[in-house]
Amino acid sequence: MADQSDLTTLMRLARQGNEDAYRQVLGRVSLWLRSVVRREMVAAGRSAADCEDVVQETLLAMHLKRDTWDETQPLEPWLRAIARHKLVDHLRRRGYRDHVSIDDQAECLAAATDPDADARTDSRRLLESLPDRQRRIVEEISIEGRRAAEVAVRFGMSEGAVRVALHRALKALAALYRKGQS
Amino acid sequence: MRTASLIEALVADRAARGRPLARGLVGALVAGAAVSLALFLVEFGVRADIAEAFVTWRFEVKLAMVFLALALAYSLCVSLSRPVMSGRAAWRLAPLAALAVAAVAIELAMLPAAAWVARLVGSNAVVCLTTIPILAIAPLAAVLWFLRRGAPASPALAGAAAGLLAATAGASLYAFHCFDDSPLFVVTWYVLAALPVIALGAILGRRLLRW
Numbered sequence: 314m315a316d317q318s319d320l321t322t323l324m325r326l327a328r329q330g331n332e333d334a335y336r337q338v339l340g341r342v343s344l345w346l347r348s349v350v351r352r353e354m355v356a357a358g359r360s361a362a363d364c365e366d367v368v369q370e371t372l373l374a375m376h377l378k379r380d381t382w383d384e385t386q387p388l389e390p391w392l393r394a395i396a397r398h399k400l401v402d403h404l405r406r407r408g409y410r411d412h413v414s415i416d417d418q419a420e421c422l423a424a425a426t427d428p429d430a431d432a433r434t435d436s437r438r439l440l441e442s443l444p445d446r447q448r449r450i451v452e453e454i455s456i457e458g459r460r461a462a463e464v465a466v467r468f469g470m471s472e473g474a475v476r477v478a479l480h481r482a483l484k485a486l487a488a489l490y491r492k493g494q495s
Numbered sequence: 496m497r498t499a500s501l502i503e504a505l506v507a508d509r510a511a512r513g514r515p516l517a518r519g520l521v522g523a524l525v526a527g528a529a530v531s532l533a534l535f536l537v538e539f540g541v542r543a544d545i546a547e548a549f550v551t552w553r554f555e556v557k558l559a560m561v562f563l564a565l566a567l568a569y570s571l572c573v574s575l576s577r578p579v580m581s582g583r584a585a586w587r588l589a590p591l592a593a594l595a596v597a598a599v600a601i602e603l604a605m606l607p608a609a610a611w612v613a614r615l616v617g618s619n620a621v622v623c624l625t626t627i628p629i630l631a632i633a634p635l636a637a638v639l640w641f642l643r644r645g646a647p648a649s650p651a652l653a654g655a656a657a658g659l660l661a662a663t664a665g666a667s668l669y670a671f672h673c674f675d676d677s678p679l680f681v682v683t684w685y686v687l688a689a690l691p692v693i694a695l696g697a698i699l700g701r702r703l704l705r706w
Contacts, residue, residue: 327510335510339502369501376505378646378706380513381577394578394648398706436496455496455504480508491705 321388328384339372346371346396353400359407366435370490371399377487406493439489447482450475517573519641524569527637528664531630539626539672553676556598560681561670564591565663572638572656576645576704584652598678617675620684626672627688630665631658635696639703646706654700655693662689 320341327335346368354361375395382391440448446468453464461479465472548554571587606614638657647653666685675681 324510330509332506332509336502336506338510339505343498343502365498369496369498372498372501372505374646374706376508376510378578378644379510380516380519380644381646383517383577384515386579390579391577394580395646398578398646398648434496436501440496451504454507455500458503461507476508479504483504483508487706 324382324388325384328379339376342375342392343368343372345392349396350400354404357404359404363403363407363435367400367403369434369436370403370487371396373483373487373490374399377484402491435490436486439486442489443482443485447478447485450478451482454479513644516576516645519644520569520573520576520638523637523641524634524660524664527634527661528668530633530637531665531668534633535630535668535672539669541671542674544674545671548674548676551676553602553678556594556678557670557676557681560591560594560598560678561663561667561685563594565660565667567591568656568660568663572642572653572660575649575653575656576642576647578646578648580648584656595678595682599682602678611679614675614677615679615683617677617680617684619673619675620680623669623673623675623680623684624688626669627662627665627685628692630668631661631689631692634664635661635692635699639696639699642700642704645704647700647704650704650706651697651701653704655697657700658693658696659689661696662692665692 320338323334323338323341327338347364350367350371351361351364354364354367375392378395382388440451443451450464450468453459453467454461459467461475462472464470465475468475470478542548567588567590571584574581574584574587602614603611635658638660639654642653642657645653666689670681675684
């Protein structure tokens with residue numbers, strides 16, 4: 314049996330339909346991303362206040378582009394390439410508007426441990442601009458933690474339709490990030 | 496939205512769905528090439544002397560070159576549609592260059608120097624320059640459309656590779672129509688015909704393949 318703590322092995326399991334493996338992959342990647350993104354943003358002379366937004370945008374890209382990972386290769390170089398692409402994108406989009414100060418750094422460190430910080434994230438704001446049905450489906454599944462089958466019953470839809478709507482919503486979110494409405 | 500909430504949404508969207516990029520690209524290419532094949536059969540057609548052509552080495556080498564180009568362009572296209580930048584992607588085309596150089600060398604050795612220019616110019620240069628791009632349009636559209644699912648390190652380069660792949664698909668069909676089989680003709684005019692398709696692919700790729 315292969316070592317299941319290895320990220321590459323976990324992602325292979327996830328690709329075979331193992332939800333828990335996928336949850337673990339995303340959790341561990343988000344931890345790693347958080348430290349890398351903050352370090353890189355500070356190194357680029359930018360405020361790290363919105364590092365969580367970059368983490369979320371990168372997780373979303375990684376999810377939507379998961380077919381581009383060659384399963385015969387280790388996962389990490391692929392992850393690093395996606396993170397770099399999204400970080401460069403983000404820094405370019407934000408231009409030179411934000412300036413780094415000690416206060417910003419303090420705010421970011423505080424934000425990282427603030428459980429109520431979600432109200433200020435880009436994803437929260439972008440979610441508001443999705444069609445009502447899509448937004449509510451995402452909220453039911455992500456924030457309320459309901460399963461797709463339960464959401465289907467609540468909304469009087471088939472489970473398949475819920476999943477299609479969820480997938481469309483995630484793609485729309487990625488497109489909104491790209492347009493720089495954040 | 497908190498990151499933990501986003502992760503729940505991603506998990507619900509399932510990691511297993513979707514098929515590997517390499518396999519999907521074959522499907523897109525086949526779909527685009529099918530449109531071009533129909534166009535080819537209606538508008539151009541297979542050359543009349545196809546049976547005799549098959550036993551000549553020049554025709555066989557021509558087919559070997561276009562099909563090798565198709566296979567290598569496909570592998571280049573898959574590689575350039577991934578986020579990990581591969582530094583030596585262009586080296587994938589080295590076997591094609593080697594085959595082309597060998598074919599040209601043999602042709603030059605076999606023909607008297609006086610016949611070189613006639614074989615190079617042939618009688619279908621203009622047809623070649625227009626037909627290959629025309630037969631490449633549908634494959635280019637299908638491949639670019641599919642590659643929007645990719646995550647290329649460089650969208651322009653991935654678009655150029657898509658253009659090359661579409662041009663080789665067009666050339667693979669055109670090779671059965673054209674009776675200029677000399678490697679001198681093929682290496683010159685097929686390459687020139689591919690260039691505008693590659694350029695168009697790069698321009699469109701820059702816009703369409705951003706992610």
